Amino acid sequence: MNPAWSTGDNQLPTTPYAPDQTAVTPPPGRACGPAGGIRARLTAAKKVVVKIGSSSLTCHDNTAVDPLAIDRITDALQARMVAGSDVIVVSSGAVAAGMGPLGLSHRPTDLAGKQAAASVGQVHLAHEWGRSFGRYNRTVGQVLLTASDAGIRSRARNAQQTLDRLRQLRAVPIVNENDTVATSEMRFGDNDRLAALVAHLAGADLLVLLSDVDGLYDKNPSDPTARFIPEVIGAGDLNGVVAGGGGKVGTGGMASKVSAAMLATRGGIPVLLTSADKISQALTDASVGTVFHPRQGRLSAWKFWALYAADxxxxxxxxxxxxxxxxxxxxxxxxxxxxxxxxxxxxxxxxxxxxxxxxxxxxxxxxxxxxxxxxxxxxxxxxxxxxxxxxxxxxxxxxxxxxxx
Known part of the structure; x- marks a missing residue:
C-alpha cells in the first residue's frame, strides 16, 4: 500500500518578520456569551484559512477589484498574523475581476468566457493582494488549484508541500481555483468547497468563510421573520433552513457555504461564517457570525482525502x-x-x-x-x-x- 497522505504539521515561526510590525487594532466586538467555549477556541487557533467571496473584493458598480476592500481585509489578516497565527487566504474574484477590464457587464455563462475573464482577472487580483500585503512588507504567493490537483494524491501532496514551504518562507499563500484550465466536469464548483479542502490539506485549526451576509439564517435574511442561527452543533440544527445560491458576480451562495462548513467540520475543523464587513471581529474575538462545531475525532488526512477529494x-x-x-x-x-x-x-x-x-x-x-x-x-x-x-x-x-x- 502507498503511505498515508501526510498532514505536513510544520511548526512555523509566529513572530512578524516584516520590519514594520505594526498591528492594525480592530474595533471591539460585541459580547457573545461567556468567555471560553467554542469561540475562545477560534480565537486561539494558530493555523487559519480565510476564504473571501467575490462580492467582498469587487466594486459594486463595475465588478472591478476594489483596492480599499482588499486593504481593509489585509489589515485584519495582518493583525491576526501579528498576534501569532499562520494565515492562508482563499480568494475568489478572478472571473469578476476580469469582467471590468474586458468590458463585460454580466458574468459569462459559457466555459470559454469564464476562463477568458479569469485569465485577465487573476493578474489584477494577484497584483492587488501583493500591493496590499506589501504595505506590511509581506510577500504573497499565488497558488492556483484544480479539482484534479486535489483528486490525485501525488498532486495533492505537491500542493500541500507548496503551501507549507510558502509559510516556512513567511509568504502569505493566496489560493484560488485555476479557472483558466479547469473544465466544467473537473471543478471544485465554488471556492467554499476549495477552502474546506485547503483547510484540511494545511492542517488548519479554523476555517473562516466570509461573504456579504453576517451569518446563517433559517431563510433569506431580508425577510423580517428570518431567524439568526448563532451555532450549528450538528446536522439537526439545519432542519428547516433554506439557503440560497450565488449572486451577480459569485457562484457560492449560502447553500455552498453551509455545505463547505459541514465538510470542514467532518474533518474536525471548526468554521466561522460571517460577513467580510465583520472580518476584524471575526479574527480577534470571534464574537460575530455563526459557528459550526467540529465533529469529535478528526479524520486522518488520508481518509478525509479518500472520502471527499480523491478521484x-x-x-x-x-x-x-x-x-x-x-x-x-x-x-x-x-x-x-x-x-x-x-x-x-x-x-x-x-x-x-x-x-x-x-x-x-x-x-x-x-x-x-x-x-x-x-x-x-x-x-x-x-x-x-x-x-x-x-x-x-x-x-x-x-x-x-x-x-x-
Whole structure:
C-alpha cells in the first residue's frame, strides 16, 4: 500500500518578520456569551484559512477589484498574523475581476468566457493582494488549484508541500481555483468547497468563510421573520433552513457555504461564517457570525482525502454481510463479500464501495486491478491462489461514510 497522505504539521515561526510590525487594532466586538467555549477556541487557533467571496473584493458598480476592500481585509489578516497565527487566504474574484477590464457587464455563462475573464482577472487580483500585503512588507504567493490537483494524491501532496514551504518562507499563500484550465466536469464548483479542502490539506485549526451576509439564517435574511442561527452543533440544527445560491458576480451562495462548513467540520475543523464587513471581529474575538462545531475525532488526512477529494476510478458492489463488517466491524473488505465490479481500475486506485441496495458506503484503496479482481469475486480467501489472499481493500485504507472512520 502507498503511505498515508501526510498532514505536513510544520511548526512555523509566529513572530512578524516584516520590519514594520505594526498591528492594525480592530474595533471591539460585541459580547457573545461567556468567555471560553467554542469561540475562545477560534480565537486561539494558530493555523487559519480565510476564504473571501467575490462580492467582498469587487466594486459594486463595475465588478472591478476594489483596492480599499482588499486593504481593509489585509489589515485584519495582518493583525491576526501579528498576534501569532499562520494565515492562508482563499480568494475568489478572478472571473469578476476580469469582467471590468474586458468590458463585460454580466458574468459569462459559457466555459470559454469564464476562463477568458479569469485569465485577465487573476493578474489584477494577484497584483492587488501583493500591493496590499506589501504595505506590511509581506510577500504573497499565488497558488492556483484544480479539482484534479486535489483528486490525485501525488498532486495533492505537491500542493500541500507548496503551501507549507510558502509559510516556512513567511509568504502569505493566496489560493484560488485555476479557472483558466479547469473544465466544467473537473471543478471544485465554488471556492467554499476549495477552502474546506485547503483547510484540511494545511492542517488548519479554523476555517473562516466570509461573504456579504453576517451569518446563517433559517431563510433569506431580508425577510423580517428570518431567524439568526448563532451555532450549528450538528446536522439537526439545519432542519428547516433554506439557503440560497450565488449572486451577480459569485457562484457560492449560502447553500455552498453551509455545505463547505459541514465538510470542514467532518474533518474536525471548526468554521466561522460571517460577513467580510465583520472580518476584524471575526479574527480577534470571534464574537460575530455563526459557528459550526467540529465533529469529535478528526479524520486522518488520508481518509478525509479518500472520502471527499480523491478521484474515483471504479466501483465495488458488496453484499449485506460485507457491508456490516466494513461499516460496523472495522474489518477489511475481502473478495468473498464483493458481488460485482464496475470501471477499469488499477492497484492503488480509489474505488467507491456500494451496498446491496445501491447505497454508497465509502471509498477505499483497492489492492488489485479490475481484471484480476474479476476472477476473485465471491471466493473465500483460503480458496484463492497464493499472492491473491490479501484483502481487496485493507481496513487501514478504507474510509466509510457511515462511521466517518
Amino acid at each position: 474515483v476510478t471504479g466501483t465495488l458492489r458488496i453484499d449485506a454481510g460485507a457491508m456490516q463488517a466494513v461499516t460496523h466491524g472495522g474489518a477489511s473488505l475481502l473478495a468473498v463479500g464483493i458481488t460485482e465490479t464496475e470501471g477499469e481500475f488499477h492497484s492503488g486506485d480509489i474505488v467507491e464501495i456500494v451496498g446491496p441496495d445501491g447505497q454508497i458506503i465509502g471509498r477505499g484503496e483497492v489492492a488489485y486491478d479490475h481484471m484480476t479482481l474479476a476472477g476473485m469475486l465471491g471466493k473465500n480467501t483460503a480458496d484463492l491462489p497464493e499472492g491473491m489472499q490479501r484483502p481487496v481493500v485493507h481496513a487501514d485504507y478504507l474510509s466509510n461514510f457511515a462511521t466517518r472512520a
